[in-house]
Amino acid sequence: MGLICKKLRLRIYSMDPKQLQIKDFTYTLPENRIAVYPLADRDASKLLVYKRGNISEDVYRNIARHLPEEAFLVLNDTRVVEARLLFQKATGGNIEIFCLAPHTQYADITAAMLQKHRVWWNCLIGGASKWKRGTVLEKKVAAGKGTIVVQASVAERLPDSFTVEMRWEPGNLSFAEVLHYAGTIPLPPYIKREADKEDEERYQTIYARQQGSVAAPTAGLHFTENIFQSLGKKHIEHDFVTLHVGAGTFKPVKSESMKDHVMHAEFMDVRYETIEKLLQSTGKIFCVGTTSLRTVESLYWMGVKLKRNAGLAVNDLPITQWEVYEELAAYKIPARESLKAVLKWMEQRSMKRLITQTRIIIAPGYDFNIISGLITNFHQPKSTLLLLVAAITGNDWEKVYRYGLENNFRFLSYGDGCLLFT
Structure with missing residues (x-):
């Protein structure tokens, strides 16, 4: 697992994210632990639940049991194109x-x-x-x-x-x-087979609508109508954002230090009504997938920008790779104020949808502003997605991944997943 001594880990996670060394975010992933095909039933995948340092295990069809009453789920409705x-x-x-x-x-x-x-x-x-x-x-x-x-x-x-x-x-x-x-559907490079007829359905979420991704928002692949019904019985609502996933999601970090890594830009599309729901749900928001999380947290920082300068043009709104740790960090505001600033800006321009881009990188050292947790799959070693997991779990990312490896969880896109509380 390439474990790091506790003292060293604490030092790493307290420093500027630019100074993170990618070698400290790797683990050994055996080839036979990579899921090559999906399970017969979407919601039969295993679910690891991480909360306050404790780990438990269940299956996806029971995910509602582990979420708080009246939580609000944000899902990405992008559709993978051929x-x-x-x-x-x-x-x-x-x-x-x-x-x-x-x-x-x-x-x-x-x-x-x-x-x-x-x-x-x-x-x-x-x-x-x-x-x-x-x-x-x-x-x-x-x-x-x-x-x-x-x-x-x-x-x-x-x-x-x-x-x-x-x-x-x-x-x-x-x-x-x-x-x-x-x-044809572009399966991830670590799934070493040609796409077949089954992938046309199974490498899409059941709620995929907006065409534009070259990779699926894989955390959502586990969701079924039965799961949505069980969430509704617990008064857990949901809504959709769109972030079109680019091939950069598979791009390993090749630079030794994160300051030299260039984060890919992705298009995001969020409806006015969805932002209103986020505003009403602050404190109990859970994102299904890293793409949904990056979209929601980018919205927060856009609101910070608009609070500083309500006259910003659309072209000035995109979030760059490091600005949330640098110039914007000094202007943090409560999540509700930020979302209100976005809504007001949209109202002034009669905008029903906010279409823009984000390059935000979320890594250890990031303070979450809107979300309370993340539902996600297991990710590749030395990836920006693994850095995002470490931003939520801190030193325990290794504990989570070790548990997955030792308890026969299936990894990557067609694999099992996690519910991680911040």
Whole structure:
């Protein structure tokens, strides 16, 4: 487990998050502990419950028993798109295009997904060295009673990806429809198999609505209608936010110190009514998944910004990687004041939805402002998601993961999960 002596851990967790060393947030994950397939029943997965240093064990279908009366759950309703496109060159070789995020010319992912006839997308390319600049790749796929012809060409080479221009006929189809017919679900790289028909359903939450993610908000994969019914009987309400998960969620931290790690940006979309519910529920808010948590905590800091300057433009609202630990940290306010500031700002602009971006990184040293707990899966070693877990549990993140390994919990996207109280 790579355990750290207690004295050293206390020193690490009290310092500036920028100075954290990623080597202190790793553990040995055997290959056979990674869940390759989902269980037959979504809510049959095991549930580890961590509260005030104590650990207990149950199954997801009983999660309502462990949540306080009248808690409020926040879930991410993003939907995974078929972001992998496989093209074959005229010479026979294969080129794989993995659609990461829309080009910056589009206001948000929804706008980009609705583009017709042509779109520009930032992509990873498998076999890029074999794709000569200027060569147009073509793919034909059946769609209902007709055929879709998709063409792709490299528009620009970026430091760690490519901008790809894609065109298609018939041009009246949206890019989301093209991906649905021509692409495949992009399973995480640690699930070493091809996606099959079952993944089309099981690598989506039952409440997935807003198309745009390249990875599922996996904590929500365990939720079923039966679970929602049991939550309702305990007067536990829920609502949805949208944060489109990017491939950066799988990106391991390669720098030794966190100050050198670049956090990926993700689009978030929150309705006015949802923020009102958060305002009414402060003190009992639990997030389902790290993406929901990052969205809610980003909302808080946006409110801090607006409390300082109510005239901020939409482009000035996104949260950057470190500002919550630096310039914004001195202006902390109660959660209710922050959320009210966001609502007032939206009212003044007649906004029903707040669509923006966040790069927030949540690591040991972060003080939670809105949430009381997190429901999440087990995460990869040396990942920003593991840092987020450590921000909640402090030194006990190792205790939690050791328990999971020693008690046959299944890890990562299709694996079991945790309920962690702050």
